[in-house]
Amino acid sequence: MPSAKVISLSELKRWVTSSVSRMKTVVGGNGIAGFRAAPTRSGNNDQKISSQLDYGKKFVKDGKTYQRLNWQLNKDAENSTLKKLAQQDSHYVWSTADVEVVENPSDDQAKTATEDVFNQLERNITQK
Template sequence: MPSAKVISLSELKRWVASSVSRMKTVVGGNGTVGFRAAPTRSGNNDGKIGSRLDYWEKFVKDGKTYQRLNWQLNRDAENSTPKKLAQQDSHYVWSTADVEVVENPSDDQAKTEKEDVFDQLERNITQK
């Protein structure tokens, strides 16, 4: 059975994948450090999904610019496990992914990059 963190990450992926514009926002790599990439704070997203992606630093590697995305748990998650973990330290980064900064990615490019981002996030989940 998947852990509550993995379930939360799957819900976040589902939320992002449900709209091409959401995918483009997340994988465009043009976010402001410390601000949220997904999900929006509207409605009950934080509670239902239980986690979020925040934009972090940009860096250059092999001549390409990337932006790091940090995955964090939400203090107001409906599931008690992520909620408890976030209440201990809501700024703890449970995983990271690096996305290449691409101006106006195509729909297909956004879908491909979204898969890569979530593959990275799943591979990089830390245990605490």
């Protein structure tokens, strides 16, 4: 049975990938470090999804610019386990992913980059 963190990350992925514009927002490289990439704070996203992606710093590697994305749990999570973990340290980064910054990505580029981001996030989950 998948852990609560894995389920939350899957819900976040479902939310992001349900719209090409959401994918482009997350992977487009226009985010400011420390601000939320997904999901929006509207409705009950924080409670239902229970986690969020925040933009991290941009960096250059091998001549390409990347932006780090940080996955964190929400203090308002419906799931009691996730809520407790988030309330202990709401700024703890449970996983990270690096996405190459591509200005105005095509739909296909956004889809491919988003899939890569979530694969990285799944691989990098910490167990704290």
